[in-house]
Amino acid sequence: MEGYESGKPDVGWWEEQINSGVKYRENWSSQAKWPMWQAFYRGDYHESILPKNVVFMMLRMMTPRIYFRNPGISITPKKPGPEATAVAKVMERVSNQMMIHMGVKNESKKQVQNAFFTGTGIGKFGFGAEHSPTPEVDGTYAPITRSGGKVEFTQGIMDNMPWYRTLDTANFVVPWGTDRWENTYFVAEKISRHVDDVVNDTRLSHRKEIQDRAYKRKNYHTPFAETVTNNPRETVDLWEVRDKRAGKVFIIAPTVTDKVLYFDDDELQVGNGLPYFPITFNPDNDCFWGIPDIKILEPFQREINEIKTQMMRHRRLSIVKFIATATAISEDEAAKLLDEDGPGLVRVLDINGIKNIEVAPIPDSLLKAEDRIMTDVREIMGLSRNEAGSFGEGSADRTATEVKAIREAASIREDERRDSIADAHVNMVRLMHEVIYKHWTEEQVVQVVGPDQLPVWVSFVGRELAGYKFFIKIDPDQSVSETKAIREERAQRMYGLLKDNPLVDSTKLTKYLLDNMIGVQFDDMLQPQEGTAGSQQNPMPMDQFAQMQQPGVGNA
Numbered sequence: 145m146e147g148y149e150s151g152k153p154d155v156g157w158w159e160e161q162i163n164s165g166v167k168y169r170e171n172w173s174s175q176a177k178w179p180m181w182q183a184f185y186r187g188d189y190h191e192s193i194l195p196k197n198v199v200f201m202m203l204r205m206m207t208p209r210i211y212f213r214n215p216g217i218s219i220t221p222k223k224p225g226p227e228a229t230a231v232a233k234v235m236e237r238v239s240n241q242m243m244i245h246m247g248v249k250n251e252s253k254k255q256v257q258n259a260f261f262t263g264t265g266i267g268k269f270g271f272g273a274e275h276s277p278t279p280e281v282d283g284t285y286a287p288i289t290r291s292g293g294k295v296e297f298t299q300g301i302m303d304n305m306p307w308y309r310t311l312d313t314a315n316f317v318v319p320w321g322t323d324r325w326e327n328t329y330f331v332a333e334k335i336s337r338h339v340d341d342v343v344n345d346t347r348l349s350h351r352k353e354i355q356d357r358a359y360k361r362k363n364y365h366t367p368f369a370e371t372v373t374n375n376p377r378e379t380v381d382l383w384e385v386r387d388k389r390a391g392k393v394f395i396i397a398p399t400v401t402d403k404v405l406y407f408d409d410d411e412l413q414v415g416n417g418l419p420y421f422p423i424t425f426n427p428d429n430d431c432f433w434g435i436p437d438i439k440i441l442e443p444f445q446r447e448i449n450e451i452k453t454q455m456m457r458h459r460r461l462s463i464v465k466f467i468a469t470a471t472a473i474s475e476d477e478a479a480k481l482l483d484e485d486g487p488g489l490v491r492v493l494d495i496n497g498i499k500n501i502e503v504a505p506i507p508d509s510l511l512k513a514e515d516r517i518m519t520d521v522r523e524i525m526g527l528s529r530n531e532a533g534s535f536g537e538g539s540a541d542r543t544a545t546e547v548k549a550i551r552e553a554a555s556i557r558e559d560e561r562r563d564s565i566a567d568a569h570v571n572m573v574r575l576m577h578e579v580i581y582k583h584w585t586e587e588q589v590v591q592v593v594g595p596d597q598l599p600v601w602v603s604f605v606g607r608e609l610a611g612y613k614f615f616i617k618i619d620p621d622q623s624v625s626e627t628k629a630i631r632e633e634r635a636q637r638m639y640g641l642l643k644d645n646p647l648v649d650s651t652k653l654t655k656y657l658l659d660n661m662i663g664v665q666f667d668d669m670l671q672p673q674e675g676t677a678g679s680q681q682n683p684m685p686m687d688q689f690a691q692m693q694q695p696g697v698g699n700a
Contacts, residue, residue: 472497
């Protein structure tokens with residue numbers, strides 16, 4: 145197979161493919177402008193410019209509207225039957241717990257921001273250790289050095305547990321000419337690690353060459369360099385490559401060695417998929433890399449900066465000024481006149497020799513131009529003036545129906561972006577399920593809702609969940625008239641109306657209320673009796689929980 149020699153990756157061949165992919169990204173994603181756009185967001189403008197930071201404003205308004213504050217997973221079985229129903233309930237609860245454990249909410253915000261600046265936000269799924277390219281049979285434990293030190297120290301990544309992180313788009317590569325994600329035959333991720341961590345990482349081969357190269361570079365390349373006590377630790381760039389053709393994953397460091405540091409089957413490639421989940425809000429039909437929002441906003445940012453700067457200069461010119469003849473006032477008295485904190489009395493020699501100059505105020509055309517630019521920006525981003533945080537002309541006279549119509553129209557574009565995020569999350573959850581099936585070999589315990597609407601603790605291992613197919617959905621709150629907040633309000637009204645009705649089952653009514661409260665933290669408020677099957681002290685086996693799903697069978 146092309147790219148391999150004697151069954152091993154040809155480092156030179158893959159280096160060419162990666163370099164070609166890097167150029168492809170630079171050409172199509174406007175990468176040369178990324179630092180400038182980030183400077184816009186940070187407010188790093190020249191001191192002579194009075195900016196109105198449209199970039200900051202639009203990103204901070206867009207992000208809260210589209211990322212998932214409490215991503216909730218809904219899972220239903222594709223086939224009927226009590227076993228499938230039981231597994232679906234367990235997987236739904238596990239999936240929601242893992243979404244919280246992996247910090248998907250915060251990573252989703254980072255992906256949205258990356259997509260805004262670079263056109264494409266990349267999320268990565270992993271299992272166990274951070275730098276294990278594929279899960280190990282023993283649970284993917286990160287190695288420990290002889291002295292007891294860690295070679296991995298990223299918070300939130302634990303042994304035998306899934307994790308999710310947002311990548312820097314500048315470290316991600318697809319093949320030259322890739323027009324859509326599904327067509328890519330390999331991906332490569334650049335990972336910069338400290339040299340001593342790489343040398344101590346027993347998962348990697350040929351570490352001695354990296355150590356020798358780092359030693360030579362440190363001691364011979366700059367022999368006369370002054371020693372700086374605060375120098376950062378030396379790093380080495382590794383490339384983690386996943387080849388879909390061979391189903392392999394390997395690590396190379398072509399700038400250091402022509403040897404392959406890691407090579408194995410890739411268990412994270414499931415169904416011709418990869419453990420990366422890109423989101424693109426503005427797709428380009430000819431290219432995988434999306435169009436950054438900020439690329440469209442840049443001309444408007446520059447224009448409004450110019451308008452605000454001109455307004456600043458006009459304001460400075462409009463300050464009251466005086467002209468005087470040479471003999472009308474002394475230098476000392478003139479200084480008092482111009483001093484804001486000067487005395488109230490100024491003595492002049494000739495009052496008729498002093499006149500003030502009236503300078504025209506800020507031109508109305510500049511104010512109108514600023515408003516026009518902001519209107520264009522809001523239209524580009526799909527926001528109304530009211531959604532941007534201000535009232536438009538005639539806002540006080542608008543009816544609730546008109547406001548709702550404006551909100552629904554704007555929600556269409558927001559929903560499109562949310563759908564992109566939801567699709568990425570659903571694909572990630574499917575991969576997470578496949579990995580859990582295989583690698584959760586030890587007993588796990590999770591709390592689910594039984595058929596009588598009471599919570600039940602169930603014990604299981606991964607293989608007991610395998611073999612079933614599910615419909616997976618993430619609620620993106622895309623319906624303007626049926627958001628989670630509205631469902632919560634309706635549930636509270638129903639509970640208030642029916643709680644004292646003797647014909648209504650109070651347990652089911654309480655469960656209905658808790659089900660519609662925002663957040664999975666409400667799911668376990670109803671507790672069964674201690675010591676019974678299905679309690680936390682005595683979890684129910686998976687097969688017994690499946691039998692409970694039969695009609696007429698309950699906790700008893």
